[in-house]
Amino acid sequence: AINKTLTNVKEDDVDVGALPPIDFAVDKYGSRPEQFAEVMLERARNKDVQVPLVVFVHGGAWGSGFPGMYRLTALPFLARGYRVAVVGYRVYPQADVDGQMADVARALRHLAEAHGATATVVVGHSSGAHICVLASLRGMFPANVVGLVGMSGIYDIAQHYAYERIRGVDQISPMKPSCGTTAENMRNRSPKYVVNGLDKHTLRKSLPPLLLVHGADDDTALPIESIGMQEALEVNHFTQSELALLEGVAHADTVLQLSFGGKTQETILEWFDRLRTERG
Secondary structure (H helix, E strand, C coil): CHHHHHHCCCHHHCCHHHCCCEEEEEEECCCCCCCEEEEEEECCCCCCCCCCEEEEECCCCCCCCCHHHHHHHHHHHHCCCCEEEEECCCCCCCCCHHHHHHHHHHHHHHHHHHHCCCCEEEEEECHHHHHHHHHHHCCCCCCCEEEEEEECCCCCHHHHHHHHHHHCCCCCCCHHHHHCCCHHHHHHCCHHHHHHHCCHHHHHHHCCCEEEEEECCCCCCCCHHHHHHHHHHHHCCCCCEEEEEECCCCCCHHHHHHHHCCHHHHHHHHHHHHHHHHHC
């Protein structure tokens, strides 16, 4: 079926002219091989002019993934004039969740300084969404992070572990050892419950405006993860978050649609536009 599809694609169908030249650089933020970001900007942009920075943080069940897999997520943001960085970080067993959060926070600080970014929006997928929201709640993100998008994220570790057991993947998943093997550790690493320990002022100071995007057909990370996170934020009087449940969208679809177009890209770009307008 794949070969048949490819043979139906003619050279004239590929509009190379629609793809502007992009300057690409590998930016190290630490000494470990995993500690780097792939940074992209349209070549026509003036590199001496400060532009907002979008940082994409990949998923991979806390134990896999690397930036090269996710370069295409940069395309819609590059087209709108953003500089984009896809961040690599240590995953289990090289680092547990605490180490992964520390890497992402370190990368954000480095990228802001290296590229003069006064405004950064972070987009995380799956386990990447989890570590981004948790790191933000713990006050680990720099002050220039003005927005956060969680795509298909996990926010209640014990709940997701129970689902992994139902699916029979709990013993091979990196989640349990990377997030802590006890109920207490899992709860302490669950953003859904971390918000309950923060007063209103601290919560508002720690967490920037937040968009939770989840596919209604996601059977890898259930939609109840984002639903429960949004409910917890509302109970704790956080008014800068919103939830978008997308019908007909599954777990990997959110990354694919962000890259190539669809409900996810439309939802996120519309939120970006509102965030940019509200910030002036």
